[in-house]
Amino acid sequence: MSLSPTQTSAHSKIRVALNRQILNNSKFRAWLFQIAVVSVLAAVLGALASIAAGNLARQGIATGYDFLARTARFEISETLIPYSGADSYARALAVGLLNTLKVAALAIVFATVLGTVVGIARISNNRLLALVAGMYVEGLRNIPLLLQLSFWYSMLTISFPPPRAAIDWVGGIFLSNRGIVVPSLSFGPYGYWIAVSICLAFLVSVATGRRASTMQERTGHRPIVWPYSLSIVVFPIITWLALGMPFEFELPVLHGFNFAGGLRLTPEFGALLFGLSAYSSAFIAETIRGGILAITKGQVEAGRSLGLHNGRIMRLIVLPQALRIIIPPLTSQYLNLIKNSSLGVAIAYPDIVAIGNITINQTGQAIEVVSIFMAVYLSINLVTAGFMNWYNYKMALVTR
Secondary structure, X not given: OOXXXXXXXXXXXXXXXXXXXXXXXXXXXXXXXXHHXXXXXXXXXXXXXXXXXXXXXXXXOOOOOHHHHOEOOOOOOOOOOOOOOOOEHHHHXXXXXXXXXXXXXXHHHHHHHHHHHHHHHHOOOOHHHHHHHHHHHHXXXXXXXXXXXXHHHHHHHHHOOOHHHOEEOOOOOEEEOOEEEEOEEEOHHHHHHHHHHHHHHHHHHHHHHHHHXXXXXXXXXXXXXXXXXXXHHHHHHHHHHHOOOOOEEEOOEEEOOEEEOOEEEOHHHHHHHHHHHHHHHHHHHHHHHHHHHOOOHHHHHHHHHOOOOHHHHHHHHHHHHHHHHHHHHHHHHHHHHHHHHHHHHHHOOOOHHHHHHHHHHHHOOHHHHHHHHHHHHHHHHHHHHHHHXXXXXXXXXXXX
């Protein structure tokens, strides 16, 4: 059945109106744009993958992650877990990951404490103290971190004598260009259980403190919590006694051209830890200063009217309020610190990047190893950002 010219014209107008309505829909245009972008990115990535696969095939380099199970055949100078050259590449990369986590976690703590002190000093009424803090901030944050790491590493290796002429400080503590060696305390195979007991006691202490604060807000009376706080000391001691009091004390001894035994702080680790902490603390100090200055002077005056001195006003009134402003930019500084820890490869610190570079040189699996780098740093930063976002949510003001 054929349509008349009038009906055909009416259908054409309906189709045009529908097309215009669809194109004018903002949600439809947003989805259409996103699908187009994703399609272009997928095509580009597919083309790059095809080119890379062809180049690797022509060079006779196998692809995949099977190399992780092969023997690494190289030693690592600094490890948190047992490792030898007979272990696999996967374990070697795990050692590097732990070294990265160790230096990043410690640097975050030190940088936060140092940055808070410097940030408060910058707004001090003492002009000399504020001037020194300002010079610290402007000096450190305007010098590239790589240069600072090289400087501190050179200072640590040049300032101290070789191991055979090491400085015997006190109590078996030796200082040399191979690092600082101190006596070590070990609990043998039961150290894990003692560490678990310390963590459990700490969690109990924190939980009871939070419960006491909640009860104080509700009733105005704070329950006694000091017996639970003592569990941090008492519970590990009870665990240690129950395990038969394991105890090993090891003194460092000069063996050949280096020290054997004891606990050693290497120049590479020391330079990276100090450089990261100092550099990041300069940025954190400015974040702290900005957060404090954002609090109105009326809050300080209210504290003084209650008879509080400046220290208590800062600790009880200003900092808790400034923390809500400080947390978001502080999160960015933590993420930058974690990523900057990869510069430790420049001073031979055995982090995951340094060990990964050795793996690339031995296996040729550059794409796979770099993808591991990306996955590791992405995972660490996502976990850090997630925790800081949760903490920011907990600290946010609750309106009624």
